[in-house]
Amino acid sequence: MPEGHSVRRLADAFVARFQGHRVAASSPQGRFADGAAIIDGLTLSQVDAHGKQMFLRFGNEAWLRVHLGMYGMWRFHGEGLAGFGRESVVLSDASAPESYPPAPVGAVRLRLDTGRNIADLSGPSACVLMTPPEHDAFLAGLGEDPLREDADPAKAYAKINASRMPIAALLMRQDIVAGIGNLYRAELLFRARLEPHKPGRDLTRADWDALWRDGGELLREGVRLGRIVCTRPEDRPKRKGPVRREDSFYVAHRAGLPCRICGTPVRSETMAGRMLFWCETCQVG
DNA sequence: GCACCATGGCCAT
DNA sequence: TGGCCCTGGTGCT
Numbered sequence: 001m002p003e004g005h006s007v008r009r010l011a012d013a014f015v016a017r018f019q020g021h022r023v024a025a026s027s028p029q030g031r032f033a034d035g036a037a038i039i040d041g042l043t044l045s046q047v048d049a050h051g052k053q054m055f056l057r058f059g060n061e062a063w064l065r066v067h068l069g070m071y072g073m074w075r076f077h078g079e080g081l082a083g084f085g086r087e088s089v090v091l092s093d094a095s096a097p098e099s100y101p102p103a104p105v106g107a108v109r110l111r112l113d114t115g116r117n118i119a120d121l122s123g124p125s126a127c128v129l130m131t132p133p134e135h136d137a138f139l140a141g142l143g144e145d146p147l148r149e150d151a152d153p154a155k156a157y158a159k160i161n162a163s164r165m166p167i168a169a170l171l172m173r174q175d176i177v178a179g180i181g182n183l184y185r186a187e188l189l190f191r192a193r194l195e196p197h198k199p200g201r202d203l204t205r206a207d208w209d210a211l212w213r214d215g216g217e218l219l220r221e222g223v224r225l226g227r228i229v230c231t232r233p234e235d236r237p238k239r240k241g242p243v244r245r246e247d248s249f250y251v252a253h254r255a256g257l258p259c260r261i262c263g264t265p266v267r268s269e270t271m272a273g274r275m276l277f278w279c280e281t282c283q284v285g
Numbered sequence: 286g287c288a289c290c291a292t293g294g295c296c297a298t
Numbered sequence: 299t300g301g302c303c304c305t306g307g308t309g310c311t
Contacts, residue, residue, distance in 0.1 A: 003292055052293075069293045071305040107304075123305050125294060174294085181292045228292075252292085273299080274293085 002068045004051055004179020005222030008147055010074055011049035014056065014119070017078065018044045021114040023058075028104040028111055029122075035129045036110055038062060044112070051145045051178025053126075055135065063135040069125025077102050078117030143176040146216035147223070153212040160200040160208065167203055168196035169272050171211075179219060183252045186277045187230035188215050190250040193285045196271070196278045207285070235260050251277040 002010075022043050025036040039058040046057035056064040066072075077100070101118055104111060110121040121127060130138065143159075144151040159176045160167070170176055171185040180188070189196050192211050194203075203211075222228050229248045236247040250260055255268035255277060264281040 069303070070291065071303065073305065123303070125303065183292050
């Protein structure tokens with residue numbers, strides 16, 4: 001269930017438990033047998049998250065690009081992974097010797113095993129090896145990731161401000177902004193009070209700067225919590241403990257329910273194949 | 286127990 | 299525009 005925050009958490013797990021280790025690579029399901037044979041026995045030398053893409057470098061020459069898509073997940077087994085749980089990171093304590101290595105669950109495209117930790121990848125939309133030049137070229141086509149220190153929001157704004165496409169569609173384009181998915185786009189536009197159909201070219205630089213800043217804050221909060229929470233404390237029911245899922249959004253998945261701010265029923269429609277949610281009373285900017 | 290849906294994105298048409 | 303990848307969660311029975 002990945003937007004950019006989940007991918008960043010997964011990358012953190014790989015840095016903590018796999019980077020610097022030689023890994024045995026295999027493809028229990030068989031569909032990545034050739035690729036696994038190439039990286040088998042190499043050391044995981046670098047881990048990189050960019051938007052919804054994760055890159056793992058093996059040795060010097062092989063980059064593995066993984067995109068989880070809608071169904072993909074990493075399932076980890078092993079020691080010392082507490083704290084990396086939730087969302088697409090599923091953990092099991094396999095520290096008991098007789099339970100290691102555990103049998104693959106489901107169709108595992110790729111298994112990486114350090115001897116102490118195992119990462120099983122299933123259902124990804126992309127699991128491909130790339131040469132360093134291919135990796136560079138791929139990165140060049142990705143948009144700006146608000147979670148990255150090296151991101152340049154001005155580059156994203158230049159593309160947005162040149163387009164007649166609705167801002168709600170532009171926010172989803174990974175070659176413009178990397179890491180925003182359907183939930184964050186709906187919630188960011190609500191929090192910014194922006195009408196989702198507003199053409200990108202009509203967005204002011206001030207509009208964009210505020211959107212970018214808020215996106216970075218929400219994504220970082222998502223990394224911290226391991227889930228997406230977009231409501232401000234004053235806009236959700238007061239209660240102790242973790243924020244409930246149904247209290248986490250202003251408009252996403254709330255079609256027909258009253259807007260938390262004004263009570264108007266939340267609207268929804270399909271835009272470019274994805275469900276868009278918004279409040280027509282609050283979002284008039 | 287099961288049908289349906291979903292936080293993506295690619296590709297054929 | 300729709301199929302597909304092929305998983306987990308949800309809500310119905």
